[in-house]
Amino acid sequence: MLFQEKQLEADGFKIRYWEAGQGRPVVMFDPTGWRESVLHDALAEQYQVFSLELPGTGGSPVNTESESIGDLASTAAKAAASITSEKYTLAGTSFGASVALWQTILSPEQVEALILVSPMSIKPQQVPTAADAADAHRVLFAHEENAAKRSHISQDIYDKESELSRRLGVGVHDAEVEARLGDIHCPTLAVFGQEDHFVTPEAPRVYREKIPNCNIALVYDSGHCIIGDRPEALVNAVVDYAEHWETFIIGHQSGLINP
Amino acid sequence: MKASMFAGMGYSQRATFPSIWPVSPVHADPETSVQSYREGMDECELAEEMGFDWLSFSEHHYSGRIATGTPSVMASAVAERCKKIKIALLGHLLPLNNPVRVAEELALLDNLSNGRLVAGFLRGTPNEDQVYTVNPAEGRGRLLEGMDLILKALTEPEPFSWEGRYYQFRTVAVWPRLVQQPLPQVVVGTRSDDTVRYAAEHRLGLGVSFLPVGETAKITDKYRLWCEEAGWTPGPDDIVYRGSIYVAETDKLANEWFESLTQSRPGPNIPMRRTVSEAIQAARTGNTFDLRGVVAGSPEGDVVGNSLGINFLGGPDTVASQIKEFHDRCGVGVIDMPFQQNKVDHKAVMKEIELFGKEVIPQIREFE
Numbered sequence: 001m002l003f004q005e006k007q008l009e010a011d012g013f014k015i016r017y018w019e020a021g022q023g024r025p026v027v028m029f030d031p032t033g034w035r036e037s038v039l040h041d042a043l044a045e046q047y048q049v050f051s052l053e054l055p056g057t058g059g060s061p062v063n064t065e066s067e068s069i070g071d072l073a074s075t076a077a078k079a080a081a082s083i084t085s086e087k088y089t090l091a092g093t094s095f096g097a098s099v100a101l102w103q104t105i106l107s108p109e110q111v112e113a114l115i116l117v118s119p120m121s122i123k124p125q126q127v128p129t130a131a132d133a134a135d136a137h138r139v140l141f142a143h144e145e146n147a148a149k150r151s152h153i154s155q156d157i158y159d160k161e162s163e164l165s166r167r168l169g170v171g172v173h174d175a176e177v178e179a180r181l182g183d184i185h186c187p188t189l190a191v192f193g194q195e196d197h198f199v200t201p202e203a204p205r206v207y208r209e210k211i212p213n214c215n216i217a218l219v220y221d222s223g224h225c226i227i228g229d230r231p232e233a234l235v236n237a238v239v240d241y242a243e244h245w246e247t248f249i250i251g252h253q254s255g256l257i258n259p
Numbered sequence: 260m261k262a263s264m265f266a267g268m269g270y271s272q273r274a275t276f277p278s279i280w281p282v283s284p285v286h287a288d289p290e291t292s293v294q295s296y297r298e299g300m301d302e303c304e305l306a307e308e309m310g311f312d313w314l315s316f317s318e319h320h321y322s323g324r325i326a327t328g329t330p331s332v333m334a335s336a337v338a339e340r341c342k343k344i345k346i347a348l349l350g351h352l353l354p355l356n357n358p359v360r361v362a363e364e365l366a367l368l369d370n371l372s373n374g375r376l377v378a379g380f381l382r383g384t385p386n387e388d389q390v391y392t393v394n395p396a397e398g399r400g401r402l403l404e405g406m407d408l409i410l411k412a413l414t415e416p417e418p419f420s421w422e423g424r425y426y427q428f429r430t431v432a433v434w435p436r437l438v439q440q441p442l443p444q445v446v447v448g449t450r451s452d453d454t455v456r457y458a459a460e461h462r463l464g465l466g467v468s469f470l471p472v473g474e475t476a477k478i479t480d481k482y483r484l485w486c487e488e489a490g491w492t493p494g495p496d497d498i499v500y501r502g503s504i505y506v507a508e509t510d511k512l513a514n515e516w517f518e519s520l521t522q523s524r525p526g527p528n529i530p531m532r533r534t535v536s537e538a539i540q541a542a543r544t545g546n547t548f549d550l551r552g553v554v555a556g557s558p559e560g561d562v563v564g565n566s567l568g569i570n571f572l573g574g575p576d577t578v579a580s581q582i583k584e585f586h587d588r589c590g591v592g593v594i595d596m597p598f599q600q601n602k603v604d605h606k607a608v609m610k611e612i613e614l615f616g617k618e619v620i621p622q623i624r625e626f627e
Contacts, residue, residue: 213532244538245534246532246534246535247534247535247538247539247548249389249392249535250388250389250392250394250395250535250538250539250542251388251389251392251393251394251395252394252542253392253394254394254397255393255394255397255401255425256397256400256424256425257423257424257425257426257427258422258423258424258427259424
């Protein structure tokens with residue numbers, strides 16, 4: 001699936017985004033380097049997908065304006081509103097999930113369904129400080145061979161994003177967002193790798209307990225970067241949820257062997 | 260007429276559960292749970308002592324209201340404590356299970372109980388389809404094929420392979436063989452024409468649950484007609500009715516109990532999120548479901564299926580007369596009752612079992 005690169009402006013930021021597919025809109029916030037994936041291709045088969053580069057990440061300039069994740073989420077909501085007037089499914093991964101969570105709380109009228117992949121806002125866990133971008137890349141995966149299959153981000157981007165994350169409090173428990181999870185009324189899926197060392201094992205249940213319509217999906221044998229460790233499993237869960245929301249728990253696949 | 264107690268083995272604090280399925284395991288305290296199963300087995304022992312003919316167990320998942328996700332494990336434990344009463348698995352949910360495994364469990368239980376097994380096959384309530392992610396549209400096909408495979412696996416003395424629509428096994432040779440030859444009594448729990456017809460054509464019993472007497476009679480009339488067409492007449496034990504019950508010393512006391520229920524009144528349906536419930540029903544009936552046409556609400560506000568009603572309610576004479584209606588109009592020969600209701604504790608259940616045994620069973624024995 002060919003994604004077209006485009007640009008928009010919101011809150012004074014020039015924001016790149018990539019668009020493909022037709023159908024109901026899906027807005028995605030992805031970590032740098034995880035954007036070109038089978039998940040994006042699979043979603044674009046059925047939906048109009050907009051993958052946004054959040055200010056201060058990837059190839060965008062250093063972001064010194066956003067003062068909190070909520071602040072960045074407000075910018076993201078304006079950006080999304082400028083590219084689609086319809087309600088959309090919002091999907092965020094890792095840091096992008098933190099932004100998506102805040103955006104759904106701040107702009108609930110825009111979000112039809114929320115998909116959080118490896119969210120870190122609730123009960124994050126300290127991982128050893130990485131020496132460099134390559135070192136940071138390795139701890140994202142359950143298996144080294146999966147890490148080796150994907151190139152890590154450049155040291156410049158790593159330094160820039162690390163500084164933004166530190167300043168916005170990424171990786172620190174967000175008590176305010178936890179207190180407001182009950183305000184999220186759209187169907188919500190939170191997906192975690194079973195070997196994700198960036199969050200505690202207790203984190204998933206908090207989403208389930210506090211968001212009124214929330215399902216939890218645990219991906220076996222995966223670390224934080226599920227798209228790297230178990231891409232087919234992630235695609236299966238996310239695409240099913242985007243289509244069926246909370247009814248994705250119903251079996252839709254046929255078990256027929258021979259008619 | 261015979262009496263059966265449906266041993267739900269419910270968690271004793273079930274009245275505190277939220278009105279939604281599944282019930283989060285966080286509500287289960289292990290100590291209370293252990294005590295609840297002990298109390299449930301005490302109820303089974305008392306039922307045997309009071310003259311009940313069967314104890315029944317049913318597969319239900321993800322809730323402490325009926326806390327027997329693996330009914331054959333529960334039935335095995337009870338079979339060891341209760342030495343004479345029939346052990347009725349009513350039953351396994353066939354679309355969810357490996358039919359060969361079910362056959363093996365039934366055969367083992369018939370051996371452990373020394374030939375006291377009654378086997379039952381069910382499709383299950385709509386929520387159960389989600390437990391092992393079975394496509395609801397294929398539940399009926401799985402049930403029909405599963406029954407065929409189990410009956411073959413239990414009766415075929417030589418290894419065979421099975422090339423089914425939903426199941427493929429290249430070698431089946433179930434051990435141990437049944438104590439009851441060629442088969443124990445088998446009951447098909449259903450309301451659907453195709454499975455009622457299956458039961459009639461295979462000379463199996465029929466189980467109907469929780470419907471009013473008029474609705475039940477329509478089903479049993481068809482069953483008896485199709486049995487005649489298949490060349491046989493069902494015996495008294497072949498038509499089983501499962502209905503909820505609350506029996507007290509007097510009608511007044513029973514009615515007062517019922518009126519005291521302000522919410523979560525006992526009923527046959529399982530409360531689920533409305534979108535999920537409607538999507539399953541649509542899949543089961545081959546219809547489409549517009550998910551985005553349904554506005555999601557709060558978990559509580561979104562729930563359906565919390566119906567009112569109880570099948571048998573009153574003093575002993577009243578309950579006996581209500582049961583007689585099912586006997587006379589539907590040909591029911593075995594009445595299967597869950598005494599554990601939502602707000603009836605263990606002590607009260609024991610009292611009901613004793614009351615039923617002493618004052619109702621002698622009356623229903625006379626129904627011929």
